[in-house]
Amino acid sequence: MAEKLLSDRERFLKLIVVSANGCWEWQLSPDKDGYGLISVGSDTDGSARRMRAQRFAYEEFVGPIPEGMETDHLCRNRICVNPAHLEAVSAKENRRRIPKSANCPHGHALSGDNLYVDPRGNRQCRECRRQAILALRSRIGKEAVNNYQREWERKKRRKKSA
Numbered sequence: 680m681a682e683k684l685l686s687d688r689e690r691f692l693k694l695i696v697v698s699a700n701g702c703w704e705w706q707l708s709p710d711k712d713g714y715g716l717i718s719v720g721s722d723t724d725g726s727a728r729r730m731r732a733q734r735f736a737y738e739e740f741v742g743p744i745p746e747g748m749e750t751d752h753l754c755r756n757r758i759c760v761n762p763a764h765l766e767a768v769s770a771k772e773n774r775r776r777i778p779k780s781a782n783c784p785h786g787h788a789l790s791g792d793n794l795y796v797d798p799r800g801n802r803q804c805r806e807c808r809r810q811a812i813l814a815l816r817s818r819i820g821k822e823a824v825n826n827y828q829r830e831w832e833r834k835k836r837r838k839k840s841a
């Protein structure tokens with residue numbers, strides 16, 4: 680039987696670089712969601728599989744992840760696999776934790792008058808919305824946008840009165 684040169688844990692430790700803020704940054708290319716992947720187990724006993732590197736880290740250094748739980752990054756760095764930066768939480772809790780960031784992706788402050796919370800609870804940037812409308816206006820013309828907005832307002836009113 681061919682012996683493995685390195686254990687999964689040894690290989691794992693060779694694939695990280697510790698960043699200044701203590702994150703263990705995974706060096707292999709991430710999956711489509713931005714998370715690191717590791718191949719573990721062996722073909723010999725049929726245990727070979729690919730898994731999220733952060734799950735491996737958690738199970739290897741902390742303990743088993745309970746059924747249905749996800750590993751949440753306390754550092755918000757998806758490629759980080761530092762078990763100290765990971766916490767096993769329910770999927771529901773993980774979604775609830777999506778950071779209420781201070782700025783929109785374009786750097787406008789998400790606070791005060793600029794913050795708009797839509798009916799589904801998503802935090803929206805009014806400035807970005809304003810700019811999106813301006814951009815739309817220059818593309819399809821002011822009149823078309825005004826018509827569109829009027830139509831939208833009408834629909835909203837109709838819904839309310841219904």
Ligand SMILES: [Zn+2]
Nearest residue numbers: 702754759764
């Ligand atoms: Zn981290």
Ligand SMILES: [Zn+2]
Nearest residue numbers: 783787804807
């Ligand atoms: Zn914005």
